[in-house]
Amino acid sequence: xxxxxxxxxxxxxxxxxxxTIGEEVAIAILGAxxxxxVNTVEQLSKQLPDAEQIRLRDEALIASQRAKAxxxxxxxT
Amino acid sequence: xxxxxxRRFVAFVLVLAVASAPASxxxxxxxxxxxxxxxxxxxxxxGVIVSTGTLVGGIHRTHQQLYTAATDNLRARVQGADYDRExxxxxxxxxxxxxxxxxxxxxxxxxxxxxxxxxAEATPAARAAAARQVLEALRDVTQxxxxxxxxxxxxxxxEVLAVENALVALAGGH
Numbered sequence: 001x002x003x004x005x006x007x008x009x010x011x012x013x014x015x016x017x018x019x020t021i022g023e024e025v026a027i028a029i030l031g032a033x034x035x036x037x038v039n040t041v042e043q044l045s046k047q048l049p050d051a052e053q054i055r056l057r058d059e060a061l062i063a064s065q066r067a068k069a070x071x072x073x074x075x076x077t
Numbered sequence: 078x079x080x081x082x083x084r085r086f087v088a089f090v091l092v093l094a095v096a097s098a099p100a101s102x103x104x105x106x107x108x109x110x111x112x113x114x115x116x117x118x119x120x121x122x123x124g125v126i127v128s129t130g131t132l133v134g135g136i137h138r139t140h141q142q143l144y145t146a147a148t149d150n151l152r153a154r155v156q157g158a159d160y161d162r163e164x165x166x167x168x169x170x171x172x173x174x175x176x177x178x179x180x181x182x183x184x185x186x187x188x189x190x191x192x193x194x195x196x197a198e199a200t201p202a203a204r205a206a207a208a209r210q211v212l213e214a215l216r217d218v219t220q221x222x223x224x225x226x227x228x229x230x231x232x233x234x235x236e237v238l239a240v241e242n243a244l245v246a247l248a249g250g251h
Contacts, residue, residue, distance in 0.1 A: 058144075062171065065145065069161070
């Protein structure tokens with residue numbers, strides 16, 4: 001299972017981004033990061049500056065790799 | 078944590094921009110730490126013209142590939158909570174590099190701006206002083222990327238080394 005918490009720096013990026021991308025998209029990005037959905041993060045974050053996209057994509061990759069290590073579990077321990 | 082040298086150089090660029098650049102450029106530089114390196118090409122060293130966005134994008138891909146390979150190997154060995162525990166230092170190194178790559182985007186833009194600055198925009202002494210700051214920031218970034226203690230080192234492209242050499246020249250050596 002993916003982690004249930006997200007790096008505080010990522011949350012800060014999304015809060016700053018709300019004015020640009022809107023609340024719904026920001027929440028969707030947050031969900032995609034938590035789910036490790038790298039492709040969705042890449043698509044949804046295209047309106048953000050390059051550096052912030054890098055950070056969000058890397059967090060999604062961390063979650064994606066972690067989720068693969070928890071296949072078959074109901075929750076991370 | 079963003080290195081102090083990076084913070085100093087960003088502050089310098091903003092000061093330089095406000096002091097000498099046209100209004101449109103100042104507006105653009107307001108987001109240089111985040112947006113300055115899109116698809117725009119800059120001459121960042123004598124004879125070297127690079128798309129900083131492409132350059133940073135390539136480094137970022139390599140950085141992700143190294144992390145994916147390392148975590149795939151780890152997952153082949155351990156799963157679940159054991160993975161979470163053993164991946165922690167790898168994730169920490171990955172995040173540190175991620176921040177360094179963000180800083181690299183800004184450093185390359187600052188180097189390009191310095192390279193293009195005319196004597197009217199910055200005196201040679203001011204430019205040399207600024208080049209030293211940017212050079213320090215660049216070396217901080219490359220040091221993080223080249224640290225192979227947890228993850229394999231990210232190869233530094235020759236364009237980045239060319240920028241470093243150009244900054245050394247602008248800074249008056251060292």
